[in-house]
Amino acid sequence: MEHIHWYPGHIAKAEKKLKEQINIVDVVIEVLDARIPESSMYPDIKKLLGDKPRLILMNKADLADIEQTKKWQETIKDKTKCFVLPTSANDNKDLSKILNKVTELGQPKIIALVKKGLLPRAVRVMVVGMPNVGKSSIINKLIKKTKAKTGAKAGVTRDQQWVRINPKVDLLDTPGIIPLKQEDQDKAYKLAFVDSIGENAYDVEAVASKFITDMNNTYPDLLKEYYSLDDEINIETIALKRNWIVAGAKADTKRAAQNILNDFRVGRFGRLTLDKHE
Ligand SMILES: Nc1nc2c(ncn2[C@@H]2O[C@H](COP(=O)(O)OP(=O)(O)OP(=O)(O)O)[C@@H](O)[C@H]2O)c(=O)[nH]1
Numbered sequence: 430m431e432h433i434h435w436y437p438g439h440i441a442k443a444e445k446k447l448k449e450q451i452n453i454v455d456v457v458i459e460v461l462d463a464r465i466p467e468s469s470m471y472p473d474i475k476k477l478l479g480d481k482p483r484l485i486l487m488n489k490a491d492l493a494d495i496e497q498t499k500k501w502q503e504t505i506k507d508k509t510k511c512f513v514l515p516t517s518a519n520d521n522k523d524l525s526k527i528l529n530k531v532t533e534l535g536q537p538k539i540i541a542l543v544k545k546g547l548l549p550r551a552v553r554v555m556v557v558g559m560p561n562v563g564k565s566s567i568i569n570k571l572i573k574k575t576k577a578k579t580g581a582k583a584g585v586t587r588d589q590q591w592v593r594i595n596p597k598v599d600l601l602d603t604p605g606i607i608p609l610k611q612e613d614q615d616k617a618y619k620l621a622f623v624d625s626i627g628e629n630a631y632d633v634e635a636v637a638s639k640f641i642t643d644m645n646n647t648y649p650d651l652l653k654e655y656y657s658l659d660d661e662i663n664i665e666t667i668a669l670k671r672n673w674i675v676a677g678a679k680a681d682t683k684r685a686a687q688n689i690l691n692d693f694r695v696g697r698f699g700r701l702t703l704d705k706h707e
Pocket residue numbers: 488489490491492516517518519558559560561562563564565566567603604605606
């Protein structure tokens with residue numbers, strides 16, 4: 430199988446910046462992709478961010494298998510001792526829960542400040558997570574939701590992407606970073622499925638092939654039904670079925686691979702979770 434190249438270049442820079450900012454932050458929101466909750470989780474977040482109070486969001490829950498999400502929510506909660514919330518950036522209900530929780534998690538810090546004789550201030554929350562999991566979407570929705578009530582306030586450093594959500598909460602958006610090392614190729618592939626790794630890092634056909642294999646293991650027959658194929662399902666059979674042909678009447682496997690991954694990414698195969706909970 431083709432190897433996925435792990436490229437820390439610009440990510441290393443983002444990670445350095447993240448570590449610089451962590452000291453002034455009270456609470457961390459870690460955003461996972463609910464379709465791959467295990468693979469989109471940082472293997473050692475404490476090393477990255479220290480021991481800050483943390484809220485974990487399983488975002489894009491609208492695209493994930495509901496039963497699987499419930500199981501993962503419990504498991505992640507047990508493992509991390511953190512509050513875990515399945516969310517969708519499109520669901521306003523989830524947004525209120527996020528705000529309530531971060532306010533609560535940040536409260537001890539604010540109380541400690543006041544005890545020291547300082548003025549109370551908004552809880553500072555940093556939003557972290559792997560690329561494309563929906564960090565900015567969640568923040569944008571939170572801004573929109575509360576804008577009418579609060580608006581932008583002075584003192585919010587916009588060039589550092591701090592945004593005031595309400596008088597009690599400031600949020601810091603960060604660019605998605607992936608861990609420096611990823612020994613586990615299976616996880617690397619899953620991150621490619623959900624578009625968390627740039628396409629120049631891997632071979633699209635190899636990733637689509639692995640996706641089909643994984644789908645056959647976790648959701649047998651689903652792809653066969655979707656593409657109305659009776660026999661073996663692979664990139665070629667899908668391309669031929671869809672009439673994606675290149676010169677010489679050969680299957681256009683590149684186009685098929687791209688389409689299969691895209692269909693998955695926008696949820697056309699239904700609600701799927703590819704990190705299978707035991
Ligand atoms: N279906 C669905 N799509 C979502 C959700 N949240 C975000 N998206 C989509 O996912 C894509 C990536 O969202 P972003 O908010 O840019 O992700 P990000 O984590 O900020 O990405 P980086 O800044 O690159 O690290 C966009 O196309 C969003 O519309 C969600 O809850 N459900």
